Every structure is written in C-alpha cells, then in structure tokens.
Amino acid sequence: MIGTSLALALSPLGLRIAVVEAIARKDDQQPSFDDRSTALSRSTQRMFEAMGLWGDVVAAATPITSIHVSDKGRFGFSHIDAEEQGVEALGYVVINRVLGQVLQSRLANTESVDFYCPARIEAIELGPTQASATLSSNSGEQTLTCKLLVAADGANSAVREMMGISAQKQEYGQRAVIGNLLPEKNLDDRAFERFTAQGPLAILPIADNRAGFVWTVAEHDADRVIGLDDDDFLAEIQEQFGHRLGKFSRVGARACYPLVLSKVLRLTATRSVLIGNAAHGLHPVSAQGFNLGMRDVAALCDCIADCSDKGCEKGSDPLSEIGIGELLERYARWRKADQKKLVHFTDNLVRLFGSSRPGIRTLRNIGMIGFDLIPGVRSLFAKHTMGLAGDLPRLSRGVPIR
C-alpha cells in the first residue's frame, strides 16, 4: 500500500521509478491488499486528492462522521463528531483489496513507473554514487541500479536488515481478528471503539450496511476464537460489544494478525530510506499505521522535489553524494517527531486501556470524562487522529507536488 502510493505520488516529478513487489495483487497471499478495512485519515484523503485519486477511492469508501469510544463494564463513553470539528467526515473506511485495485490500475497507466511483480529483492548494495538491488523472479535474477532505494517492504522488512538497520520489536501478546458482519441497526456512518478486558474492539462502517471489525484477542485465546463456528463467534463478539447496534448476524470469513510494536533507531542508510511499516509497526487500536506511512510518503516527496529543484537551479546533479546526504538528513529529521509521537500515543493507549488494575481503571474513567469536558482536548485529539497536526508536507495539505 505504501510503496505503490509513493511511486504514484512521485510520478509527476519526471523521475524514472521502479516498484518491486514480491506478490501479485490478486494472489490470495498478498499481505498488503487483503481483506482488512483501513480507516483513512483526513491527511491521507488530502494526499489522494492532490494525487488525483480521491474520486476513485471515495467511490469505494464509507465516511466516518462520528467515533464512539466506550469501556466494557463502565458506563462512561466519549465521542468525537465531524460536525463539531467542522469537517464533513473524520475519515473514510476502505477495504484494502479495493484500494489496491485503484492504486494498481493507476500504476499500470503511469509511464514513468516500471513495475516488477512478482519479483523479490534478494540483495542490495549501497555505494556513494548509486544503490543496486538484485531481484529474483520466475524469469531469473536481474540487478537494478538507482540513485535512491526506498524500503517499503513492511514490518518484517528484509531490505531494512540489508541496510544494516535492526528493529526493536515488542510483542503485545495479542492478535487482531478481522472480518465483517451485519448488525441489526444501521451504523449511519458511525465508528465504534470498545475497550474490553482482552483488548480493543473496533466496529467500522463499510458498504451495504455491513460492519468491519478489528477484534483484539489474547494470543493464547486466538486459535480458539478463530476456530469458532459462525454462531458461536457472533455470540462472543456480541457479548464483548453489547447491543448498541442490535443483534449481529451473517459474519464473513475471518483472518488473524499478530500484533507487534516495532521501532527503528535510524530511518536512513547510504542512498536508502525506510517508509511505512518498514519504519514503524503500530497496534491497530488507533487506526494510524497506514496514515502515518502516507505522511512518510508526503515528506519524502517534498524532500525529493525540493532537492531536484535546487539541483536544477545550480545546474548540478540533484542526487549527487552531497544532495542525497542532505535529502536523507532532512527526511529523517522531519519524520522522527511524528513517528515517535504516534508510536508512544498508540502504545500508551493499548497499555492504559489494557490494564485491569483498579487505579488505572479509575484514571482512564477520569481521562474519558476530561476528554469530553476539557475544552480543546477533544479537538486536539481529533486533529492528531486526522493527521493534521504539526509541520505538514505539501501532499498532506492537499497541494499537488507539481
């Protein structure tokens, strides 16, 4: 999702770009364009608008006009409302597979991008004047050379390891079970986040009055939950969520994802850079992983565009050793704060709401009340979740890169 988005975002700059993807989009095993539903933030919406893609994305997406947050076993709840924030929607939900169709059909019509798929990067070499990648595919091995190599190969990034950057990983002891079901009452574009003793349960509005769910369950219980037949599964998820949306029925196929927090100490190496999940892996509780990765895309596009403008003015190679060094330094400085903030925010949310210690439970109830009553807190929170806080690159502000 992130690598394809970067290639499309860079395409107006007149560069020659190669995308290497190991698994074809229509393959059942495609790990990115799968059956999950992703909540797109406002800054991601603006990016797709600036890239001329939003019309196709929104045609397949469902708006979120309010988010209802509750804590199982407690009366308190909180909510964020689009109208109150002065926006038409807080975000939009899209199925990854459908987003994949939109992005890849645009990629197929973008002349400046060569798409190598299925092909896997097996080795890289990073030097002062160029980087190279060795690909293996059905037709054998080949080597590509480039001025800048971008690793967007996900949380278990092999390219990151090849760049000599290791990730610190921390398992949450939880797995996310995803799928969709039919609630008795219409969601009316409302999203729900319910914190339960096992972990958070998100219910998202999707097409045909159905609801996408992301249900966090304890690692030791995940195989049992996944193995439940439809009726038993519906009974258990209903018990966790309650009856706010009436009776749940007609649950679809379920899939399971291990949940790991992953952080890196560096975002760049010689002529190479990390973006998306290769740079940061978050718990899905805050629905921010893809959106954060899109802000990496936007910042990297700005850095590359400015670097090539500067090079043109001086009549020199914009991606010379010095030019690329400045570009990488600027990107790393720019992205560090946003990534760090969101990693902490998401991790703290999991720990705060995952704890059953009495003091912490009281604290989070006070937190929820404060969140609703203290002026400005809700707006600030909404601004962060919409991706509109901080120093925003052009695309995140909806400004085309060219």
Ligand SMILES: Cc1cc2nc3c(=O)[nH]c(=O)nc-3n(C[C@H](O)[C@H](O)[C@H](O)COP(=O)(O)OP(=O)(O)OC[C@H]3O[C@@H](n4cnc5c(N)ncnc54)[C@H](O)[C@@H]3O)c2cc1C
């Ligand atoms: C249950 C769940 C729900 C989520 N919900 C949301 C949400 O609502 N909102 C949100 O913003 N985020 C959400 N996320 C996070 C989001 O899905 C990820 O942040 C996003 O998929 C990361 O995209 P990526 O392209 O960086 O990595 P990936 O999606 O992992 O893609 C990596 C790609 O690299 C390819 N690849 C791997 N190795 C190689 C190689 N050696 N050579 C070539 N290709 C290779 C893979 O085949 C894959 O296609 C959720 C995550 C989960 C688990």
